[in-house]
Amino acid sequence: MPEMELDRSELLREEVAYTRLDCGLEVATMRKRGFAKKYAVLATRYGSCDTKFRIAGAPGAVSTPEGVAHFLEHKLFEEENGSIDDIFADLGAYSNAFTNYTMTGYLFSCVDNFWPAFDTLLDFVMRPHFTDENVEREKGIIEQEIRMNDDSPDWQGVNGLLKALYHAHPVRDEIAGTVDSVQRITKDMLYECYRTFYHPSNMTLFVVGDVSAGDVADRASALLDGRDFAPAPQVERIRPDEPSSVRVQRVEKSMAVSEPIVCFGYKDPNASSLASPPGQPLMRRIIGMEMLMHTLAGTSSALYNALYEEGLIDASFDWDYDCEHDYGFAMFEGRSNSPDRLVKRVTEGIASFLSAGVDPDEFERTRRRVIGSMLRSFDSLEFIAYNFLTYHFRNMRLIDSVDVARSIPPAEAQSVARELFDPDLLAVSVITPREPEGKE
Amino acid sequence: MEEVFQVERLPMAADLHTLRTTKFKTNLLAAVLQSDLSVDGATRNALLGQVLRRGTRRWPNTADFMRNLDDLYGTSVTADVAKKGERHMLMFAVGVVNDAYLGGGDEMLRKGFGILRELMVEPAAEGSGLRADYVAQEKINLRRRIESILDDKQAYAFRRCNEEMCKAERYAVSKLGRVEDIDAITPGSLAEWHARAVSEYPMDIFAIGDIEHERAVEMATEAFRGLVRRPRPAGPASTQGPEPSSEPRRIVERMPVSQGHLVMGYRTGITFASSDYPALLFANGVYGGYTHSKLFQNVRERASLAYFASSGIETTKGLMWVNAGIDFDAFDTAVGIIEAQLDDVRRGVITTTEMENTRRGLIRDIEMMRDQPSSLMDLALAGIVNGCPVTSEHLKQCISQVSVEDVMRVAREIRLDTVYFLRNEEGARDA
Numbered sequence: 001m002p003e004m005e006l007d008r009s010e011l012l013r014e015e016v017a018y019t020r021l022d023c024g025l026e027v028a029t030m031r032k033r034g035f036a037k038k039y040a041v042l043a044t045r046y047g048s049c050d051t052k053f054r055i056a057g058a059p060g061a062v063s064t065p066e067g068v069a070h071f072l073e074h075k076l077f078e079e080e081n082g083s084i085d086d087i088f089a090d091l092g093a094y095s096n097a098f099t100n101y102t103m104t105g106y107l108f109s110c111v112d113n114f115w116p117a118f119d120t121l122l123d124f125v126m127r128p129h130f131t132d133e134n135v136e137r138e139k140g141i142i143e144q145e146i147r148m149n150d151d152s153p154d155w156q157g158v159n160g161l162l163k164a165l166y167h168a169h170p171v172r173d174e175i176a177g178t179v180d181s182v183q184r185i186t187k188d189m190l191y192e193c194y195r196t197f198y199h200p201s202n203m204t205l206f207v208v209g210d211v212s213a214g215d216v217a218d219r220a221s222a223l224l225d226g227r228d229f230a231p232a233p234q235v236e237r238i239r240p241d242e243p244s245s246v247r248v249q250r251v252e253k254s255m256a257v258s259e260p261i262v263c264f265g266y267k268d269p270n271a272s273s274l275a276s277p278p279g280q281p282l283m284r285r286i287i288g289m290e291m292l293m294h295t296l297a298g299t300s301s302a303l304y305n306a307l308y309e310e311g312l313i314d315a316s317f318d319w320d321y322d323c324e325h326d327y328g329f330a331m332f333e334g335r336s337n338s339p340d341r342l343v344k345r346v347t348e349g350i351a352s353f354l355s356a357g358v359d360p361d362e363f364e365r366t367r368r369r370v371i372g373s374m375l376r377s378f379d380s381l382e383f384i385a386y387n388f389l390t391y392h393f394r395n396m397r398l399i400d401s402v403d404v405a406r407s408i409p410p411a412e413a414q415s416v417a418r419e420l421f422d423p424d425l426l427a428v429s430v431i432t433p434r435e436p437e438g439k440e
Numbered sequence: 441m442e443e444v445f446q447v448e449r450l451p452m453a454a455d456l457h458t459l460r461t462t463k464f465k466t467n468l469l470a471a472v473l474q475s476d477l478s479v480d481g482a483t484r485n486a487l488l489g490q491v492l493r494r495g496t497r498r499w500p501n502t503a504d505f506m507r508n509l510d511d512l513y514g515t516s517v518t519a520d521v522a523k524k525g526e527r528h529m530l531m532f533a534v535g536v537v538n539d540a541y542l543g544g545g546d547e548m549l550r551k552g553f554g555i556l557r558e559l560m561v562e563p564a565a566e567g568s569g570l571r572a573d574y575v576a577q578e579k580i581n582l583r584r585r586i587e588s589i590l591d592d593k594q595a596y597a598f599r600r601c602n603e604e605m606c607k608a609e610r611y612a613v614s615k616l617g618r619v620e621d622i623d624a625i626t627p628g629s630l631a632e633w634h635a636r637a638v639s640e641y642p643m644d645i646f647a648i649g650d651i652e653h654e655r656a657v658e659m660a661t662e663a664f665r666g667l668v669r670r671p672r673p674a675g676p677a678s679t680q681g682p683e684p685s686s687e688p689r690r691i692v693e694r695m696p697v698s699q700g701h702l703v704m705g706y707r708t709g710i711t712f713a714s715s716d717y718p719a720l721l722f723a724n725g726v727y728g729g730y731t732h733s734k735l736f737q738n739v740r741e742r743a744s745l746a747y748f749a750s751s752g753i754e755t756t757k758g759l760m761w762v763n764a765g766i767d768f769d770a771f772d773t774a775v776g777i778i779e780a781q782l783d784d785v786r787r788g789v790i791t792t793t794e795m796e797n798t799r800r801g802l803i804r805d806i807e808m809m810r811d812q813p814s815s816l817m818d819l820a821l822a823g824i825v826n827g828c829p830v831t832s833e834h835l836k837q838c839i840s841q842v843s844v845e846d847v848m849r850v851a852r853e854i855r856l857d858t859v860y861f862l863r864n865e866e867g868a869r870d871a
Contacts (some may be wrong), residue, residue, distance in 0.1 A: 256697060373514045
């Protein structure tokens with residue numbers, strides 16, 4: 001049996017067992033006793049941002065159209081005689097996949113037949129079958145997915161913000177690409193990206209449910225360690241130079257919405273100084289900012305309640321902070337009938353909040369709240385699986401969240417916020433209503 | 441885990457439903473008030489939910505109320521409305537951290553029941569009305585919330601299809617009511633409405649989590665002590681709609697959109713209370729409930745017309761919908777393929793694989809409810825509303841016995857009523 005490393009949280013009463021197989025695949029399991037559902041995700045460190053790369057020994061760099069990672073995710077489900085979904089359906093398992101900026105994940109959930117479904121997952125992700133014909137056929141489906149996102153004002157609001165904040169970094173591009181970029185995708189590109197990014201050493205398998213960690217590791221090892229994988233390619237991911245400034249301060253788009261939707265945020269000037277993968281310092285930064293932003297603008301804050309009572313925001317108002325080793329941003333979003341007034345009020349609120357300093361009592365109250373919501377989120381296997389991998393690929397441990405939340409002093413969160421909330425690094429994206437012409 | 445609720449009638453004429461499990465880190469406490477779905481009732485209930493979650497007699501200021509919840513480890517609080525068939529429900533829920541994770545005892549649980557009572561029966565008042573500033577603000581917010589359904593094109597297309605299909609029935613009323621009925625509501629009239637709702641609506645309380653039944657009875661009784669209720673039974677949960685005409689209604693609406701949204705509304709004539717309900721679940725599964733089902737396979741995988749194409753059912757009113765996001769020019773082709781698939785189900789053109797995979801999918805979905813307190817509560821509520829309590833174990837039993845003939849029989853009862861299409865402003869005017 002492969003050797004296991006354990007990570008445990010006393011407060012959460014959860015444990016994750018890790019191991020690395022001979023083929024390079026990392027395997028992690030969190031046992032959830034008493035749960036009916038079992039959930040497995042096989043994910044690779046390859047997302048929509050990885051559009052340019054160089055492989056050691058190859059002549060030049062490779063550039064691909066936007067949307068290849070997502071396209072590849074769709075096509076990996078295809079088998080010589082049908083879709084792999086059929087095999088999962090035969091087993092009574094639900095299968096799906098997702099692509100984001102930095103990762104692609106393939107998953108199934110089931111109650112019975114866990115092991116055959118597990119074998120299927122490990123088998124199909126490691127065995128691509130792309131043809132000119134099946135690649136062409138997928139373009140119509142993906143075009144509809146892109147058009148669905150085009151009609152989603154929330155999505156367009158966030159994407160507009162990223163396009164305003166970033167000059168060149170590929171996080172500004174849509175994950176699924178554009179109707180045009182998808183047309184340029186070929187079978188050969190999919191194979192090249194597959195060979196580059198789907199080596200087991202670039203991937204992690206995570207299982208959550210009432211399953212033994214030892215059994216998961218043994219079975220994965222039996223399935224994969226005998227296989228003849230090519231040596232792991234040495235991949236350099238090439239990112240364009242990104243100026244530290246924001247590209248434009250304001251973007252607007254008109255859509256069929258009932259009232260304006262505003263999404264505004266700050267480009268994190270320090271993201272690029274983080275190591276790759278960033279590890280513990282980033283985890284403190286993310287959790288510290290979550291606590292700070294709740295204290296500043298959460299539902300119990302003076303600022304939130306003043307804006308709500310004035311009718312500048314409604315219950316749709318929300319905020320978020322996310323950061324990777326080479327991009328990061330804090331944002332606020334919601335419906336508002338006066339977007340510019342809302343931006344002004346929030347930025348003024350931030351300035352006075354920072355100059356007054358974080359109230360230690362309020363910060364302690366937030367700490368209790370954040371710890372409570374972390375406990376709550378560990379009741380959801382979906383939450384655990386997605387966030388475990390997001391954290392893991394950044395070399396952070398999700399299970400340590402509560403301990404980190406307990407240890408962050410207000411001064412630490414405040415100093416991150418002072419760097420982050422730089423008025424020069426603010427951009428605003430507004431979706432404005434376009435009146436429909438009328439009904440027939 | 442045995443996912444069967446224990447039920448007990450409490451002194452304030454409410455039923456308490458408890459389900460004990462120790463696997464969750466949070467406990468769910470909820471109270472549901474049921475009423476008949478009506479135009480002005482829906483608007484008032486929706487507004488009431490929004491106003492009640494602003495504060496309570498003890499915590500009249502919203503920020504103070506929220507700070508108190510933060511102090512209690514981010515106890516979550518919701519007060520909102522939902523629709524099941526032609527019943528309208530005011531639902532209050534409180535999620536508290538399981539005391540076992542905070543050093544034991546039952547302080548959080550006890551406080552959770554207290555918050556549930558405050559939220560539902562002890563609002564922030566002013567004179568003889570609810571707090572006027574909250575009522576005024578929430579009237580505006582409710583209007584915005586109703587209007588914002590436009591932002592989600594899929595939800596909007598759904599609602600428009602229902603409004604057209606059920607024009608002459610109460611079911612057409614949206615769960616949030618109507619913008620034009622908001623203005624007339626005053627802090628005084630809303631307080632009267634609230635008092636009547638709390639006293640007269642049938643009430644069910646749920647406690648799911650690390651709670652023994654006897655303790656829950658004791659805590660709920662204690663929390664609601666002094667509440668006097670005179671519940672009046674609600675009317676029928678659903679009424680039979682008119683027979684669809686042989687030529688389905690066809691509605692086309694135009695808007696500046698990139699994708700066409702097709703929603704087809706059907707009448708099944710089968711509700712949760714019907715012995716054919718498991719067969720209807722099955723027919724929906726074969727038709728469009730899963731990725732292995734006919735709609736996904738034919739509309740998406742074979743014809744590449746859509747990213748999503750699926751069917752779903754409303755269990756209390758007996759409706760079914762198909763929805764798909766398609767190219768504007770693909771309307772006729774898509775409708776043709778979709779109808780042909782249902783015809784295949786009616787004629788029994790169903791493979792053994794389609795049958796068995798649907799059976800496995802349905803049983804898996806039912807078993808997975810055990811991991812989700814809100815799903816367990818929803819199944820129990822479907823039983824309460826339809827007057828026929830059903831355990832998930834029983835439902836699984838029924839699913840295991842459904843035959844192809846059963847699926848064909850119920851599929852033949854399913855009638856297309858309304859075809860709704862949301863499309864762009866350009867293009868052929870006669871589409």
